[in-house]
Amino acid sequence: MARVGLREWFAVGRVMMSGRLARYGGGGEGPLTRFEADYSEKFGVKHTLAVSSGTGALTCALAAAGVGPGDEVLVPAYTWIATAAAPLAVGAVPVLVDIDQTLTMDPADIVRKITPRTRAILPVHMANMVCDMDRIMKIAREHGLLVIEDACQAVGVTYKGRRVGTIGDIGAFSFNQFKNINIGEGGAVVTNSDRYFARARMYHDVGAIFRGHLDNDNEPHFFGVNLKASQIQGAMLNVQLAKLDPMIRRMRKHYRLMSRILASSPAIRVGPHNDVENAVGLHLIFESPEEAEHFAGRNRRGVYRLYDSSRHVYTNWVPILEQRAAHPKMNPFAWASPRIEYTPDMCARTLDILRRTCRISLGENYPSPLVAFIARRMASGANPARRLSYAV
């Protein structure tokens, strides 16, 4: 989680005093334009569009790519509910895919879940853990599918030297309070496609034709919703963007430090990673759910069992599992054919992994010696012999 401080306070103050708070609230370029240019450059992508949230970014990306009614979108069974809700917002339905021990979509299960109606894969780089993008892109190309990356929980993280979110056709980011860039609420869409970018701008600005969003594109105008970010968000984004890479470097360093110390304990197994050289997400996988529960219970601060952070487990996405929309006639499940069936045990392998896995905070805001101390204490506490002596 990124910290917010005085520099953001001053940046926001300047925007307030300027009187220009809205995206299109005055001539010339504002903080949002600068952020989008800097983000594109830093991330090595052609276009960035700042929006009001990560959920908005996902929805905008799907609309820009033309995903809609009749389409199935593959989403992982372990993610924030927004990943599954975004396809529904454009009329498509989510189809759940198991995760593997990297905590991201299992490419083998992606292949199993593809049907003639599958339109897109929505891989999620969960908890700063990157997906197996080489295999996902290969599967997508072989089956003619779009790849829309949900990089909301991995802003700035790299996969084999490329920033996640820039590898697929379109990427979505969140800048809410719990993400690597924190402005309270915010998001962005990135793409190398001129057409998707034009359509994303059109969609995110209710179809405001006079702003020329589709000027360089041979598309008829279409309406959308309002997902615009404000210049206050832009001002904070510029300050937070400068803090991003130093924070990721600290996380990478702490990953190496902690994973080495933890792996030295025979009772601990550090989870696999799709790009271990650049890893910035640390998880431990135990033999049984009880062991994971015990480890989390004993360490508490900065450690939790994934199954217990229940909001990310598909079995708790009640409105989606029960297929209920705000209006029954605007319910994509009603027009999905054949019907989509969800059951609590449809991704049993995901549940098994989540029950046996603990996530460890990398203490990105702590000094390294403290982080090493915490890891050593965790490692020695996990020693079965030591546990026995405590119990006596």
Ligand SMILES: *Cc1c(COP(=O)(O)O)cnc(C)c1O
């Ligand atoms: C946070 C998050 C989102 C949505 O972001 P908001 O900005 O809260 O709308 C989407 N997907 C994942 C995986 C997230 O963690």
